Amino acid sequence: MKKKSLPTILITNDDGITAPGIRNLVEAVKTLGKVIVVAPDKPQSGMGHAVTIGTPLRMDKVDIFEGIEAWQISGTPVDCVKLAVDKVLHHKPDICLSGINHGANHSINVIYSGTMSAAMEAAIEGIPSIGFSLLDFRFDADFSAARHYVTKIVSSILAMKAHKHLLLNVNIPAVPLKKIKGIKVCRQAYAKYEEDFAERLDPHGKKYYWLTGKFLNFDKRKDTDVAALEKNYISVVPVQFDLTDYTLKKQLEKNWTIV
Amino acid sequence: MKKKSLPTILITNDDGITAPGIRNLVEAVKTLGKVIVVAPDKPQSGMGHAVTIGTPLRMDKVDIFEGIEAWQISGTPVDCVKLAVDKVLHHKPDICLSGINHGANHSINVIYSGTMSAAMEAAIEGIPSIGFSLLDFRFDADFSAARHYVTKIVSSILAMKAHKHLLLNVNIPAVPLKKIKGIKVCRQAYAKYEEDFAERLDPHGKKYYWLTGKFLNFDKRKDTDVAALEKNYISVVPVQFDLTDYTLKKQLEKNWTIV
Numbered sequence: 001m002k003k004k005s006l007p008t009i010l011i012t013n014d015d016g017i018t019a020p021g022i023r024n025l026v027e028a029v030k031t032l033g034k035v036i037v038v039a040p041d042k043p044q045s046g047m048g049h050a051v052t053i054g055t056p057l058r059m060d061k062v063d064i065f066e067g068i069e070a071w072q073i074s075g076t077p078v079d080c081v082k083l084a085v086d087k088v089l090h091h092k093p094d095i096c097l098s099g100i101n102h103g104a105n106h107s108i109n110v111i112y113s114g115t116m117s118a119a120m121e122a123a124i125e126g127i128p129s130i131g132f133s134l135l136d137f138r139f140d141a142d143f144s145a146a147r148h149y150v151t152k153i154v155s156s157i158l159a160m161k162a163h164k165h166l167l168l169n170v171n172i173p174a175v176p177l178k179k180i181k182g183i184k185v186c187r188q189a190y191a192k193y194e195e196d197f198a199e200r201l202d203p204h205g206k207k208y209y210w211l212t213g214k215f216l217n218f219d220k221r222k223d224t225d226v227a228a229l230e231k232n233y234i235s236v237v238p239v240q241f242d243l244t245d246y247t248l249k250k251q252l253e254k255n256w257t258i259v
Numbered sequence: 260m261k262k263k264s265l266p267t268i269l270i271t272n273d274d275g276i277t278a279p280g281i282r283n284l285v286e287a288v289k290t291l292g293k294v295i296v297v298a299p300d301k302p303q304s305g306m307g308h309a310v311t312i313g314t315p316l317r318m319d320k321v322d323i324f325e326g327i328e329a330w331q332i333s334g335t336p337v338d339c340v341k342l343a344v345d346k347v348l349h350h351k352p353d354i355c356l357s358g359i360n361h362g363a364n365h366s367i368n369v370i371y372s373g374t375m376s377a378a379m380e381a382a383i384e385g386i387p388s389i390g391f392s393l394l395d396f397r398f399d400a401d402f403s404a405a406r407h408y409v410t411k412i413v414s415s416i417l418a419m420k421a422h423k424h425l426l427l428n429v430n431i432p433a434v435p436l437k438k439i440k441g442i443k444v445c446r447q448a449y450a451k452y453e454e455d456f457a458e459r460l461d462p463h464g465k466k467y468y469w470l471t472g473k474f475l476n477f478d479k480r481k482d483t484d485v486a487a488l489e490k491n492y493i494s495v496v497p498v499q500f501d502l503t504d505y506t507l508k509k510q511l512e513k514n515w516t517i518v
Contacts, residue, residue, distance in 0.1 A: 045312055045313075046309060046310045046311070046312040048310070048376065049371055049376075050309040052305070053305040054302065054304075056459070056468055057467065057470070058468075059466070059468065078307075078371075079470065083454075086455065086456050087456055087458075087468065108383060111383070111500060112308055117307065120370070152517050153517060156515070160515075163507070167504070185511045185512050186508075187501070187505070187508060188502055188503045192384065195345045197316075197341070197345050197346055207318070208315040208317055209317075209342065209346065211312060211338065211341065236511070237503055238503065238507035238511060239504055241370060243370070243447055243496075243498045243499055243500075243502070244446040244497065245426070245497040245499035246446070249444055249445075249446060252444045252497060256415070256419075258415050258442055
């Protein structure tokens with residue numbers, strides 16, 4: 001009888017291949033399968049589901065994770081997943097993991113996040129995928145609790161026969177391991193950013209603008225990711241890529257006539 | 260009694276402010292309200308929901324639409340909507356229109372499309388929004404049928420008391436006006452791109468890759484946008500930005516335990 005081979009685990013992120021978060025993700029899962037890293041060669045936060053169309057991509061092998069095949073790509077997180085499948089693996093991995101992101105990707109962040117878009121690209125492709133984010137932006141963030149739960153979650157998803165389009169958005173509170181109360185399956189909170197562009201003058205007296213924004217959560221119910229994180233739970237939001245609003249669809253079908 | 264003022268119509272796109280598609284959109288709706296254009300200064304196709312974080316943005320007034328205030332922005336379509344609300348209008352417009360895109364944004368394209376991401380950003384912000392796309396990539400595409408229906412659809416949405424998060428993905432077949440059979444409210448077809456990166460060698464013998472891909476529609480049912488367009492209907496997909504997969508959420512809540 002043929003021995004069951006180890007699962008192939010594709011790892012990417014949006015903070016770039018040299019970020020501590022991706023190193024911690026590799027460490028957390030490297031004993032669970034054959035890990036291959038294909039990640040951006042520079043920070044790509046906020047790139048959402050961008051793909052690179054107008055310029056070609058470079059792909060270079062790097063030697064930064066001991067004993068792990070790794071490639072850096074000159075494009076977006078979504079480019080990385082596409083190139084990984086087509087030009088590195090030449091087949092679909094068993095699972096795709098993205099992160100661990102430095103900073104929250106709960107609620108509306110799922111739309112802007114390169115971390116989650118990479119995971120979504122894999123899920124569209126038919127690869128079960130999980131995006132992980134730690135609620136700590138700092139370079140020297142403590143990933144030890146996150147690592148502990150990443151190992152548990154990935155083991156559990158590999159053990160179940162996960163649907164090929166499974167996509168999870170996992171956010172981890174920035175507290176020590178013993179303070180984490182457990183894992184909660186949640187829905188995406190309705191929240192948004194209130195923009196407030198910082199206006200500056202260049203040396204020639206011409207204006208330029210920096211994007212800044214305040215996170216506003218309008219969703220006070222208890223079943224959201226934001227609510228779970230506030231109580232020191234790890235939030236897990238199952239994510240879909242069928243964006244059809246079926247409620248509005250019904251309403252329009254019933255009431256909307258164009259004359 | 261105060262006369263009801265004209266609605267403010269914010270227009271953007273992802274092909275850039277000089278594309279024929281946006282000019283046709285302006286022409287189609289300029290009598291329906293006070294139009295203001297805030298659009299990218301260069302093509303931004305495939306930018307998805309990317310925002311510009313690491314570099315500042317420039318915003319310059321331009322004089323290319325007769326009698327219409329217009330600004331070009333050095334960022335993404337989503338940046339344009341954010342800057343338009345915060346730094347040009349200083350208030351929310353009554354509606355945001357994006358396009359008319361040169362090329363289809365049906366089915367899975369909604370995820371990659373800068374056109375639709377700009378409209379989604381406005382909808383998140385609480386501005387009813389519509390993205391328009393014509394199924395013709397060419398610079399000299401015939402927008403006359405599209406214009407006819409854009410006027411009808413925008414008038415109709417302005418006339419109803421649209422929900423502030425209303426978001427429609429409208430695709431228009433590339434056929435003459437008399438061949439268009441009408442408008443169909445649809446759901447997003449399940450389709451994807453099969454990647455096939457074109458591999459080239461630079462003059463130094465080093466590889467680089469161009470993203471190419473074949474569109475594959477796996478969804479053969481009749482209620483999809485792809486099916487409607489094939490029959491020369493205009494497809495209208497209502498779009499949401501709550502990405503929670505509620506079916507999978509229920510399953511996980513029931514069956515998933517992490518040990």
